Amino acid sequence: MKKRSTSPYIVVRDSKIHGHGVFAKKDIPKNTQIIEYVGERITKKEAERRADIQYEIGEKGTQGHVYLFEINKRYDIDGNVPWNTAKSINHSCDPNCEAEDDKGRIWILSKRDIKKGEELTYNYGYDFENYKEHPCRCGSPKCIRYIIKEKDRNKLKKLLEKKKK
């Protein structure tokens, strides 16, 4: 078994958002690579197969989680491994971090200065098509009740407003 990934910046504990969360152990300046999002390097084909399985689990009502990250045209990273501490980071509609690709490695990067004790979050960036399967309870004033890619936020907002009428 590989050793759990770690970082001097973080501590893992219970979260109000969901299950475990990752918190700032000390003040973190903007643009810091906080922790690497590690996992298994797999082909696209294998990633699709695993995503389908997750999808089926989701259909059965238990929450299906997707931990897949694209690193290039051929490979993805599946972060659903016990040694990936970054998988405990929760989603937020108003996140203080983002996932960044640095030469084929995924890093959790601070988007702004973060104070000691704050929970770290990033946007999971799920696709528009299946938004209904990813309800959000992040509690942020900017929450739109579903986990969705930043670029599709407005599209979904409009759709939800239309439905309300």
Ligand SMILES: [Zn+2]
């Ligand atoms: Zn939210």
